[in-house]
Amino acid sequence: MWWKILTFIAMCWVIVAAFSYPAPQQQIGEASRIFYFHVPQAWVSVLAFLTSMIYSIKYLYKGNLVDDDRARAAGELGLVFCILATITGSIFAKITWHSYWNWDPRETSIFILLLIYGAYFGLRSAIEDPERKAKLAAVYAIFAFITVPFLVFIVPRVMPSLHPSDTIIDESSKEGLSMTTRMIFYPALASFSVLFFWMMDLARKVHTRERQTQEDSLS
Amino acid sequence: MPKNSISLMTKAFAVLKKDMQCEFRTRYALNAIMLFGITTLTVVSFSVGQKNLPAEVHAALFWIIIFFSAMSGLAQVFIREEEAKTSTVLRLTASPTAVYIGKLTFNLFLLFFLELIISPLFILMTDVEVRNILLLATVLALGAIGLAGATTLIAAIISKSGAKGALFSVLSFPILLPLLMGAIKATTVAFSDTGGGFSDVSSELQLLISYGVIMITASLLLFEYVWEE
C-alpha cells in the first residue's frame, strides 16, 4: 500500500514541478516541459515490451495462462503508452523542428514499436483457441524483441538524428541534466514505471477474471 | 527394422525433397511469388524506368519488389500443410527441427530463384548501372538468408491463425525492417556512381550476417512451440 501512496505523491510532485519549477528553455520556451512526460512515456512503452517478452518466455516454460494474461496486459499498456509517446513526441517535434514527423531515429524506433504492438494484437485477435493464442502470441513477442538490438544499431545509420541532447535542457549544462531537471525527471521516470506495473496488475486481474468467468460459465 | 538410423539432416533433406516434389507438381508458391515479382517490377519499370533516379531510390524500389513478392509466397510452405490437413501426420511423425530446417531451405531456394529472375530484369528495365556486381550478389544472398530466416517461423505462426494472408506481411514487416534497411543501404552503394566497395558497407554486411544467424537460431529454439499441439 505504501508504494501506491508514494507513487501518488511522486506523480503530484512531477506534475506540479514540471509546470512551475524549471525556467522555460531558451529556444523552444514553455514547450520544453513536455520532456518530463514524453520521455517517461517512451521509456514505459519499451519497458512494457520487455515485460511482455519476459512473461511470454515464462508462459512458454510453465504453460500457466496467468502469465499470458500478464504478457497481454503489459502489451496493451505498452500500446497505450506508445501512442501517447508518439503524440507528445510529434507535438514536441513540431515546435522544435517545425514538422510533426521527421523520421528521426527515435521517431522511427517508436513507430516500429507501434507496428510490433499492432501486429501482436492483430495476431491475438485472429486466433480463437485460448491456449493456442497464448502460445503463438508469446512466440511472436519473443521473436520481435530479438530484433531490437538490430534496430538500435541500424536505424541511426540510416536516419540522420535530429534529437539534440540539449534542446530540453538549459544552455548552462550541455553535458547533462541540471540538478533541477534531475529532481523532476528521475521521480517522473520512477513514478511512471511504478504506475505501469500497478496498471498492468489491474489489467491482468481483469483478464484473469474474464477468463475464469468464461470457463465457469461453461461447466 | 533398424530404428532411428537416420540423421536429422537426412530427415530435413527429406522434408525439403517432399516439398520440392509437391511444388513441382502443383507450382503453388512458385507461381504466386514469380507472378507477383514480375507484375510489381513491370509497374515500377513503367513509372520510373527511363528516369535517372538516384541510387537510393533504385535500391529501395528493388527491395520493395523482393519484400512483397516474398510475402506473397513464403507462407505457402506451412499454409499448404494446414489447409491440405497434412500437418497432422507430419506433426506426429517428424522432429520439429527437421521440419523447420527443411521448410527454411525450401523458402531459401524460392528466394534465390526469385532474385535470380528479378535482379537481371530489374537492371534491364530500370537502366540502373551496377558498379559493384560482387557486392550486389553478396547483399542478395545475405538478404535472402535473413528474409527466409525471419519469415519461416512467422509463416508457421500465421498458418495456425484465422487471417492467414493478411497477417503474414503485418507480422513480418516490423521484424524485417532492420534487414531491409541494411540491405537497401548496402545495395545503394553497389548502385552508386561513386563506386563504393565492401569496405564502405562492412557494418551493414555484418548486420545482415548476424541478423540471419540470430533469427535462424531463435527460430530453431521457438519453432517447437509453434509446431507442436
Next chain:
Amino acid sequence: MYKLEVNNIIKNFASRRVLRKVSFSLQTGDSLAVVGKNGSGKTTLLKVIAGLIRASKGTVAYSGPNGKLSRDELQSSLSYVGPEMTLYDALTAEENLKFFATMRGLAWHLEESDKLLSKMGLNGRGRDKYGAYSSGMKQRLKCAVALLNEPHYLFLDEPTSNLDEDGKQIVGDIIERQKENGILIIATNEQKEYGLAEKLYQLDD
C-alpha cells in the same frame, strides 16, 4: 509395460466445453472404445491424448518400462489415424510411405513398401498418386503409415469409415494385433464396433 494415464481432461473451445473431466488409465494389452454421439468430443479427446491439441486443464501421462517417456520416445511409439488428416495428394503411395518412414527414422526400401501395401490390400497401386485414390484406399494407406513405427500406442478415430468389407477385415486384424502388443483406443459411433475393444468409455454432451 507401457502405460497411459488420462487425468481430468477439460477442453474448452471458444464458447463451448467439449470435454468435462475425462479420466481413465490403460496399460499394455488394454483396449478402449470411446463412444458417444456426433459432437460429443470423441475426436477432440483422441487429439488431446495424441498431443495434437493442448487441453485446457488436466494431464496426459505416458510411461514405459524405463519410466516417463521423453518427447522423442513418445513420438516414436505413438500413431494416430483420424478422418481430419490426409497424406500428400501430390505424392504417390510409395513416396508417401518412404517419406513418413524417413521421418520415423527408418531406412526404407521398396520391398518394404510392397509388403506393407499388399498387407493393406493395395498391391499394384503403389505408383498411383494419393490424390487419385478413393476414400477407402486413402483410409487404408493412412493405416499403413500409422503402422510404420510398430506403435505401442495406437489411436484410431472412426477407423472403418469409407471401408468395404475387405477393408474392415484388415482394420479388424490391425486392432487384434494391437490388443496383443500395445495400447489401443478407438473412437466410434457404430454399435457393432463397441465389441472391438475390451473397455468402453461413454462421452455424453
